[in-house]
Amino acid sequence: MIRVGVLGARGRMGTEVCQAVSGAPDMELVAQIDIGDELTDLSDAGADVVVDFTHPDAALDNVRFAAEHGIHSVVGTSGFSADKQAAVTQLLEDKPGVGVVIAPNFAIGAVLSMRFAELAAKYYESVEIIELHHPRKVDAPSGTAAHTARLIEAARTAAGLGKAPDATTQELDGARGALVDDVRVHSVRLSGLVAHQEVLFGGEGETLTIRHDSLHRTSFMPGVLLAVRSIMGRSGLIVGLDKLMDL
Ligand SMILES: NC(=O)C1=CN([C@@H]2O[C@H](COP(=O)(O)OP(=O)(O)OC[C@H]3O[C@@H](n4cnc5c(N)ncnc54)[C@H](OP(=O)(O)O)[C@@H]3O)[C@@H](O)[C@H]2O)C=CC1
Numbered sequence: 725m726i727r728v729g730v731l732g733a734r735g736r737m738g739t740e741v742c743q744a745v746s747g748a749p750d751m752e753l754v755a756q757i758d759i760g761d762e763l764t765d766l767s768d769a770g771a772d773v774v775v776d777f778t779h780p781d782a783a784l785d786n787v788r789f790a791a792e793h794g795i796h797s798v799v800g801t802s803g804f805s806a807d808k809q810a811a812v813t814q815l816l817e818d819k820p821g822v823g824v825v826i827a828p829n830f831a832i833g834a835v836l837s838m839r840f841a842e843l844a845a846k847y848y849e850s851v852e853i854i855e856l857h858h859p860r861k862v863d864a865p866s867g868t869a870a871h872t873a874r875l876i877e878a879a880r881t882a883a884g885l886g887k888a889p890d891a892t893t894q895e896l897d898g899a900r901g902a903l904v905d906d907v908r909v910h911s912v913r914l915s916g917l918v919a920h921q922e923v924l925f926g927g928e929g930e931t932l933t934i935r936h937d938s939l940h941r942t943s944f945m946p947g948v949l950l951a952v953r954s955i956m957g958r959s960g961l962i963v964g965l966d967k968l969m970d971l
């Protein structure tokens with residue numbers, strides 16, 4: 725049995741993760757921790773893996789605590805910038821046998837759509853991303869959109885593409901979205917939504933739209949359980965669920 729602790733256990737995602745882990749035949753839910761609880765509950769409970777869905781400001785310290793106690797981390801919390809990823813790599817250097825998975829999105833369709841976008845990127849001169857989420861989300865743009873933008877920009881650069889055409893010289897602040905690695909990202913926050921993304925490509929006489937919709941938070945659970953199972957016996961940092969899928 726894999727002994728799993730959940731951080732952010734009373735949140736929207738944490739609640740789903742606790743249910744999914746409890747229902748998994750090869751896992752035991754040994755700690756449910758939220759704001760105000762002690763991280764030492766994790767080590768006291770003998771957790772093998774901690775799943776983190778908390779807050780962008782908290783996740784790095786949580787990973788550090790887990791690594792220092794020989795516990796693997798599966799992190800879904802957004803906001804893991806390149807700098808924070810580098811900090812995780814560094815802290816894992818002297819922690820052989822400890823692994824960390826950071827996944828911007830655990831939904832299988834979202835992972836596939838990021839790969840599709842990466843494949844399409846070199847064929848189109850124009851690209852913009854629209855991400856749409858529930859209004860309780862604290863960060864914008866979403867971690868998924870930021871990751872998608874990075875993948876697209878890397879593919880465009882490798883293909884020798886320059887900036888996307890855009891004649892705008894006058895604009896209201898924000899009208900053209902945020903620039904993430906030279907890709908425009910537009911963030912919508914709307915009651916009724918869960919998590920959705922469209923990547924729009926444009927070229928000569930055609931457009932291509934790659935859209936993914938998470939309609940319920942259960943959509944993330946197969947990916948979370950896959951990550952928990954996969955991190956056992958691994959060490960070092962893995963960024964993206966695609967690395968654990970046969971993609
Ligand atoms: N990778 C993926 O596939 C997905 C990632 N996410 C990301 O997961 C994160 C959580 O999302 P969501 O569940 O909707 O958010 P919620 O606000 O519903 O849940 C977060 C929970 O964590 C608690 N919390 C905050 N800080 C700490 C801390 N230091 N230690 C323990 N608990 C803490 C919060 O308490 P309080 O409310 O009191 O602050 C809250 O109960 C976000 O960053 C979101 O972007 C979400 C969905 C999918």
Ligand SMILES: O=C(O)C1=N[C@H](C(=O)O)C[C@H](O)C1
Nearest residue numbers: 802828829861866867868919
């Ligand atoms: O806050 C959310 O809800 C989500 N956050 C992640 C993100 O920022 O990309 C993943 C998914 O979009 C849901």
